[in-house]
Amino acid sequence: MDVHEPHATLTEANARRAMLTACDSSGLTQPRNAKLLRLGENALFALPEAGVVVRVARSTEMAEKVAKELAVARWLARHGFPSVHPTDAPQPVEADGRLVTFWEYVPDSAPPTSPNLLAALLRDLHALPDPDFPLPVLNPFPIMRRRLEVASGVKREDVRFLSDACDDAEADFRALVDSSPGHLIHGDAHRGNVLSNGHQALLIDYEAVAIGPRAWDLVPTAMAVDRFGLPSDEYADFSQTYGGDVTEWHGYSVLRTTRELGMTTWLMQIAQSGPAADEFTLRMESLRKGDLEQRWHAL
Structure with a gap:
């Protein structure tokens, strides 16, 4: 099959590697049991015991977008809008050529059907x-x-x-x-x-x-x-x-x-x-x- 080959990809393996590196530098423990929640434009890993979701951006070229996400989340929190907040950890963290951010963990529940x-x-x-x-x-x-x-x-x-x-x-x-x-x-x-x-x-x-x-x-x-x-x-x-x-x-x-x-x-x-x-x-x-x-x- 004639296929288009990648220049760079985000996989569970390399995203997990970046997540582990960032968690180590940020002092988060037990990240090896992290559960992959989503893999697409970013990778999201849940660390329930730490109460944290780790978000791995595809590359450091997304720095402006990552900074925007953090700014928007903090702005929504100030306005009392029902949203998910970033943790107080210094962030983003660069790890393995990717940018990693840390967010509050919301336990799994049935997704809203309506x-x-x-x-x-x-x-x-x-x-x-x-x-x-x-x-x-x-x-x-x-x-x-x-x-x-x-x-x-x-x-x-x-x-x-x-x-x-x-x-x-x-x-x-x-x-x-x-x-x-x-x-x-x-x-x-x-x-x-x-x-x-x-x-x-x-x-x-x-x-x-x-x-x-x-x-x-x-x-x-x-x-x-x-x-x-x-x-x-x-x-x-x-x-x-x-x-x-x-x-x-x-x-x-x-x-x-x-x-x-x-x-x-x-x-x-x-x-x-x-x-x-x-x-x-x-x-x-x-x-x-x-x-x-x-x-x-x-x-």
């Missing part, structure tokens, strides 16, 4: 004032192109198709963002980024926080009706709780196209085998056909 919790969090987030420190303008294309540049174990023809699709989508996206009011947005708002600490829902993951149209945060739930089988009545409740239906906005289709490219290039990073590879193939087929109703599967 999108209404997300709707309420987004409604309250969007009601906050814009932060008093600079944030980037929403632009998901650089990270998509970076993923494509280092793509590993996927067909070159798929990489080329996604690259061309990004070229086709970017001009419309930029025009829409430039012509729309820009405010604080989460940037990656889906139910997987909502945790429950037992009595309160928390909005987590501030990597994609930016200034942009608030509609961007609503698109993942709207498109979930077609792509992931979200019942239409649950989406209606989501829209009512938030206070509006993003599918009625003139820019919805542009944002949805961009979002789907982002979701597919994210999946591409782990699509070398198994269920992820099968799902990547399915998504590529639907994108090539322009099929907006093909059911996708969350991984």
Whole structure:
């Protein structure tokens, strides 16, 4: 098979190595029992006994983004917004060419099943004032192109198709963002980024926080009706709780196209085998056909 080879990859093994090095330099004990929670753009490891989640960023080139995550989390905490806080440890820590940060651990619990919790969090987030420190303008294309540049174990023809699709989508996206009011947005708002600490829902993951149209945060739930089988009545409740239906906005289709490219290039990073590879193939087929109703599967 003709594949695109990597320049650098984030794997569980090299992420764990960076995590162990950073924990050692920060005085955290018993990190060898750390459980991998997530592997994608970053790697997240849970250290329940220490009450810490360790987040390993892909490379030191993400320094500005990591600094933004920490600043946003501290700002949200000052405003009393339900969020996850970084620990007091000096951070970020550079380890094995990666940047490592430390966050409070929220014990595992059943993920919220109702999108209404997300709707309420987004409604309250969007009601906050814009932060008093600079944030980037929403632009998901650089990270998509970076993923494509280092793509590993996927067909070159798929990489080329996604690259061309990004070229086709970017001009419309930029025009829409430039012509729309820009405010604080989460940037990656889906139910997987909502945790429950037992009595309160928390909005987590501030990597994609930016200034942009608030509609961007609503698109993942709207498109979930077609792509992931979200019942239409649950989406209606989501829209009512938030206070509006993003599918009625003139820019919805542009944002949805961009979002789907982002979701597919994210999946591409782990699509070398198994269920992820099968799902990547399915998504590529639907994108090539322009099929907006093909059911996708969350991984």
